[in-house]
Amino acid sequence: MSIPRFLDIEYCQTEDALFPVAIAWSLADGQMKTVVITPEESWLPEDGDLGDIDLLYLEEQGVPLLELVQELHQDLPDQTVYVDGIDPDELLVDLIFSAVSQDAPFEVAPVSELISGLDSEAIEDRRRQLLFDEGLEPQLPENGVYALLLLAQEEGLLDDL
Known part of the structure; x- marks a missing residue:
């Protein structure tokens, strides 16, 4: 059985900025990768206001x-990668790849295209419940990906994790 791929991006959003700060994605075997992202200089707002984002951490720990x-x-490569459909994930993926003048090697689609038996609201309610049940912090991208993997497993789209 081919395991669907999932992706989640944590991001900074202020009045003057929107950029990714961490990303997680699942692999063909259900494993996950998580990366803190070194932001592009052009992404940073001139006033330096990043809300609660620690720029020094991103610069020191980021990839x-x-x-x-x-x-x-x-x-x-050549995958459809599913996202929760709530965050601006597609825009953030475009930001990452356009910063290095490349196109994404995958297509981004909302998880509602994968799980057709539930509407978007029911999917989101279930995803939030899984995060809560597992004691996971929703803002961490690896937890978002894990919740989507659990949801896909519940829907019979993959074997046990």
Whole structure:
């Protein structure tokens, strides 16, 4: 059985900025990868206001975009990658790849296209309940991906995790 791929992106959003700060995605075997992202200088607002985002942490711990893009090309070529459909994931993926003048090697689709038996609201309610039941912090992208994997498993779309 081919395991659907999932992706979630944590991001910074202020009045003057919207950019990714961390990303997680699932692999063909159900494993996950998580990466903190070093932001592009052009993404940062001139006033320096990043809300509760720690820029020093991102710069010290983050992976350069070119490395991230290479890894995504390696892990997700010619895939449809499902997202929760709530966050601006498609826009954030475009930001990542356009920063290095490349196109994403995968297509982004809302999980509602994969799970056709439930409407978007029911899917989101179930996803939130899974996060709560598992004691997971919803803002961490790896937890978002894990919840989507659990949801797909509940729907019979993959074997036991």
